[in-house]
Amino acid sequence: MIKVRPAILCGGSGERLWPLSRQSKPKPFHALLSERTIFEDTLLRCRGAGEGVSFADPLIVAGEAIETPVRRGLASAGIGAAAAVFEPVGRNTAPAAALAALLAQKADGSEALVLLVSSDHHIAPVEKFRETVAAAAPLATDGKIVVFGILPTRPETGYGYIRKGAPVGEGFAVAAFEEKPDAAKAAAYLEAGDRFWNAGIFLFRADTLLAELGRYEPEVLNAVQAALGADNRIDADAFALSPSIPLDIAVMERTKHAAVMPARFHWSDVGTWSSLADALDADAQGNVLSGDVIALETAGSYLRGEDVTVTAIGVENLVVVATRDAVFLAPRDRAHEVKRILAAAKDRKRDDLL
Amino acid sequence: MIKVRPAILCGGSGERLWPLSRQSKPKPFHALLSERTIFEDTLLRCRGAGEGVSFADPLIVAGEAIETPVRRGLASAGIGAAAAVFEPVGRNTAPAAALAALLAQKADGSEALVLLVSSDHHIAPVEKFRETVAAAAPLATDGKIVVFGILPTRPETGYGYIRKGAPVGEGFAVAAFEEKPDAAKAAAYLEAGDRFWNAGIFLFRADTLLAELGRYEPEVLNAVQAALGADNRIDADAFALSPSIPLDIAVMERTKHAAVMPARFHWSDVGTWSSLADALDADAQGNVLSGDVIALETAGSYLRGEDVTVTAIGVENLVVVATRDAVFLAPRDRAHEVKRILAAAKDRKRDDLL
Numbered sequence: 001m002i003k004v005r006p007a008i009l010c011g012g013s014g015e016r017l018w019p020l021s022r023q024s025k026p027k028p029f030h031a032l033l034s035e036r037t038i039f040e041d042t043l044l045r046c047r048g049a050g051e052g053v054s055f056a057d058p059l060i061v062a063g064e065a066i067e068t069p070v071r072r073g074l075a076s077a078g079i080g081a082a083a084a085v086f087e088p089v090g091r092n093t094a095p096a097a098a099l100a101a102l103l104a105q106k107a108d109g110s111e112a113l114v115l116l117v118s119s120d121h122h123i124a125p126v127e128k129f130r131e132t133v134a135a136a137a138p139l140a141t142d143g144k145i146v147v148f149g150i151l152p153t154r155p156e157t158g159y160g161y162i163r164k165g166a167p168v169g170e171g172f173a174v175a176a177f178e179e180k181p182d183a184a185k186a187a188a189y190l191e192a193g194d195r196f197w198n199a200g201i202f203l204f205r206a207d208t209l210l211a212e213l214g215r216y217e218p219e220v221l222n223a224v225q226a227a228l229g230a231d232n233r234i235d236a237d238a239f240a241l242s243p244s245i246p247l248d249i250a251v252m253e254r255t256k257h258a259a260v261m262p263a264r265f266h267w268s269d270v271g272t273w274s275s276l277a278d279a280l281d282a283d284a285q286g287n288v289l290s291g292d293v294i295a296l297e298t299a300g301s302y303l304r305g306e307d308v309t310v311t312a313i314g315v316e317n318l319v320v321v322a323t324r325d326a327v328f329l330a331p332r333d334r335a336h337e338v339k340r341i342l343a344a345a346k347d348r349k350r351d352d353l354l
Numbered sequence: 355m356i357k358v359r360p361a362i363l364c365g366g367s368g369e370r371l372w373p374l375s376r377q378s379k380p381k382p383f384h385a386l387l388s389e390r391t392i393f394e395d396t397l398l399r400c401r402g403a404g405e406g407v408s409f410a411d412p413l414i415v416a417g418e419a420i421e422t423p424v425r426r427g428l429a430s431a432g433i434g435a436a437a438a439v440f441e442p443v444g445r446n447t448a449p450a451a452a453l454a455a456l457l458a459q460k461a462d463g464s465e466a467l468v469l470l471v472s473s474d475h476h477i478a479p480v481e482k483f484r485e486t487v488a489a490a491a492p493l494a495t496d497g498k499i500v501v502f503g504i505l506p507t508r509p510e511t512g513y514g515y516i517r518k519g520a521p522v523g524e525g526f527a528v529a530a531f532e533e534k535p536d537a538a539k540a541a542a543y544l545e546a547g548d549r550f551w552n553a554g555i556f557l558f559r560a561d562t563l564l565a566e567l568g569r570y571e572p573e574v575l576n577a578v579q580a581a582l583g584a585d586n587r588i589d590a591d592a593f594a595l596s597p598s599i600p601l602d603i604a605v606m607e608r609t610k611h612a613a614v615m616p617a618r619f620h621w622s623d624v625g626t627w628s629s630l631a632d633a634l635d636a637d638a639q640g641n642v643l644s645g646d647v648i649a650l651e652t653a654g655s656y657l658r659g660e661d662v663t664v665t666a667i668g669v670e671n672l673v674v675v676a677t678r679d680a681v682f683l684a685p686r687d688r689a690h691e692v693k694r695i696l697a698a699a700k701d702r703k704r705d706d707l708l
Contacts, residue, residue, distance in 0.1 A: 019665075294698050296691075305681070309707060311373075311695045313684040318669070322681045327659070329674060329683065330667040337650075341665045344648050353663060 001054045002137045005112050006046035007100030010062035010070055010119040011090065016272045018338050019326035020306055023354050028120040029069040032276055039073040039119045046117065047079060051130035059103045060084035061096045082107050088236035094250035095242045098213055098224040101206035113140055116202040121269050122279055128265035135170040136203045136261040144259040145204040145212065146171065147252060149196025150267045155186035160198040160248065162260050171261040177253045196260055199267055208257065217250040219243055273319045273335040277302035302332065326353055355408045356491045359466050360400035361454030364416035364424055364473040365444065370626045372692050373680035374660055377708050382474040383423040386630055393427040393473045400471065401433060405484035413457045414438035415450045436461050442590035448604035449596045452567055452578040455560035467494055470556040475623050476633055482619035489524040490557045490615040498613040499558040499566065500525065501606060503550025504621045509540035514552040514602065516614050525615040531607045550614055553621055562611065571604040573597055627673040627689040631656035656686065680707055
């Protein structure tokens, strides 16, 4: 049984799930896919043992602004974190991964095995998730930084891709990390069959990650080491000295130790209202109705009322999301453009809406 | 200068303007067409003098459930009612008209000239309204019950029609009252050019109205006379004995003294969200935006946020009305079907939504 230390990153704001997702209560802290919040589902997925993996209590790396929902989520899931650190300022995922590695070493020693996961992804079933972790563990133990790869199911232009190289253990070496493609490239990638989506899930030994970070982005490592106190508080000034940089760019695109493990589970980043609707079961009319909804002669739509009753007659292929203070509606295939609404709100100094 | 006693009926619930219009605060008590509520606009239209008419302080006949918004509206408009009576139970317009006539007689004597108007219509401009009242006054003084007729502008199937007879004064005798027609009949009526819409606005001498009501529906008159106390309180048991019947059926369709006066003003009953949108000026994209709205690439739509921000991208020809606790959306040409939502809410025991 391999002991794995989960480290859960609570970072992104989930702006494209506005008006539900807000700065003070972003996407992972809403019950979008089940009766539990995505954060709670994530916590519960990374606990217990099975399929050759035993999860230790999680580490949490989160933004300072969301400490309250994080602590509530832990309590609600009945999980005690091994450690929770709150970044006074966001510096993207490379410093967050370094924090996770340092915290894991405190708990488990230098060669602690860290599973770095996002707090806001949809993953199922949990057995297949554990299987994938177990398959990746020998590679990580052997000094690889393993990224989980999702087999593409459509020519998606919104994700980075990983081109696989030669087989290594149950996975593959990484031939290349590839940026978000245009539509033609995305179609070619899908056709070629040798790419994975980069889901931002990593398994590595803490010492491996820190060594590679020290090699390629020493400023990040130095800042994080200086900022992390013995009490796990983060010194704001020291932390702010870290470059803001994703782990992919800081380490994964440069290291010679990258490997990719094909995911055996279903995955969605639940990035937009339409992808969320796609991830849920529709009724006979093709509707996904969530919360308090009365819909007559309505088809192909996602309607969600959060403390508000949403009612509709005769609409099709719409996304409608209503909260106490804001309503958003758009055709289903344009729901991702919600960021333009947020930009307009900022222009109008409507910070209350963000 | 003819002295006219306005009597304002606050009855209908305005269900088709849900979710804004509610049982506890129906349509006339919302600012739908101007900065003031429709009730306040109605009060202000029926005050002062001009065009040969002098309005006395109004009489109010309203349902018990809306006493609070009525009193607030009077205060807000700065108008003291000559008398305000509140019906413990709704019995349609014939008993309400009788109450108005009895109250007018208390104030002005037996032959008081009563202008019976609804509290929830859009009428403009006020000068043309007064002109029409002045033109009708000699007929009413002469013992006619004058109904104001609106010249049809479309083959409307939602209103009753009045066929005009021989000219009488500046108006016409009534050849017939005609029920809401089907589409073919409505088109024929429009073509014929001899019909008016029945707008439910009446001018009459109090004694004329009471005599005709006593002739054709004595039970109504008896119940109302028994119910109305010296202090203008209405005895619930006595009032409940009145048949529930509209003035049109109780008197107008039967009396030999009906006349119709063509209205010189613009009129709308603001019955539905789409008729409301039609009554307001649209922007260059054909949108009518009311309250707090952010709309991008949106056309031909009515969007209203009441204490809620409504945001939309890329929608067309929709009605969207949002309040703190409910949102309604429908294609503009189906917005009148909102009553089906209310029926569904009743089925679900959701009285909080009514």
